[in-house]
Amino acid sequence: MNIAVLSGKGGTGKTTVSTNLALALKANYIDCDVEEPNGFLFLKPKVETEEKVMVEYPVIDDNNCNLCGACVNVCEFNALAKVKDDIMLFQKLCHGCGACEIVCKYGSLTYDKREIGKIEKGVAKNISCSRGILNISEPMAVPVIRELLKNLSDEINLIDCPPGTSCNVVNSLKYADGAILVTEPSEFGLHDLKMAVELVKMHNIPFGIVINKDDGKDNIVKKYCREEKIGLIGTIPYGKDTAVLYSKGEILYDDMQHKIVFDKLSKKTREVLLWS
Structure with a gap:
């Protein structure tokens, strides 16, 4: 339960x-409470395992991109922006939904991963304890919570x-x-x-x-x-x-x-x- x-x-x-x-x-x-996980301050478990939490983000091949802006238009989170002769990416706004890769007709988009937090697990007073920790300056805690x-x-x-x-x-x-x-x-x-x-x-x-x-x-x-x-x-x-x-x-x-x-x-x- x-x-x-x-x-x-x-x-x-x-x-x-x-x-x-x-x-x-x-x-x-x-x-x-991955933005301020303070339960371990009281339970004081011995941390036995630590796992990175990774999220995907798009990588644009500038040599293959024709600046059509389809990826910008489909992004609901404003993680992509078209400026003069470039497509700018705001990594921390990206939700990794994959829509930009789908609409790109030229195959200019691929995905890479970056770390946004970690999961720690241990034991204290005969109970299992785990917590998520969101990295400083990261705006989205949900991926860490889901992984936890x-x-x-x-x-x-x-x-x-x-x-x-x-x-x-x-x-x-x-x-x-x-x-x-x-x-x-x-x-x-x-x-x-x-x-x-x-x-x-x-x-x-x-x-x-x-x-x-x-x-x-x-x-x-x-x-x-x-x-x-x-x-x-x-x-x-x-x-x-x-x-x-x-x-x-x-x-x-x-x-x-x-x-x-x-x-x-x-x-x-x-x-x-x-x-x-």
Whole structure:
């Protein structure tokens, strides 16, 4: 089963929930926040394998090109531009769709590959850990996410999604059988939670909510869950001890009090997501 952990915005505690819940569920941890993959800072796995992520881009044979501009016209991503006596290529805008090669009547286009990121895999605390890392200045994270989520095991896989509701999150959700939405009891938290709820509903993915930094009161998020009949998986209390452990980069699940919290979340996750 693949469980996606997401949030409407950054800073709600998504990675905190993902890393600790992966330990409680004895699940494989997969960090899809490839632009800022910080789950390894807490789990501290020993990286055993590293694999480059490559994407294709067109190479133009200037000696054979007659500057007809057909490749420029067919490119939906504006990766090609015709200027005076040349066809310019903007590599980082290219999606490698192959349309330019198809429309070129003179065989002036071929494809080469370039590196945009990497995949790291290792083991920590008896669970498998993997993450994607997008190279600095690269604009497109989706190819790295796709490569990271390719050939997932048949075990429990916990997918730590990117923050927000962008195409990076959508591509992570394609592999999900269930979802956990992490939020905080604030107006901003509720506002962005609603967007995340609409996203998982759009994909018909069973989901439940975890409230981080919970104040112990009947806050606006709890009221929202009741009104919308959304399953509340559980809460993580707002306290100084949690903040201290987090600031030190320590895993909360190693602390007995927090272990009880995440074991309860683990049990409730199975109930809310109708998981047998």
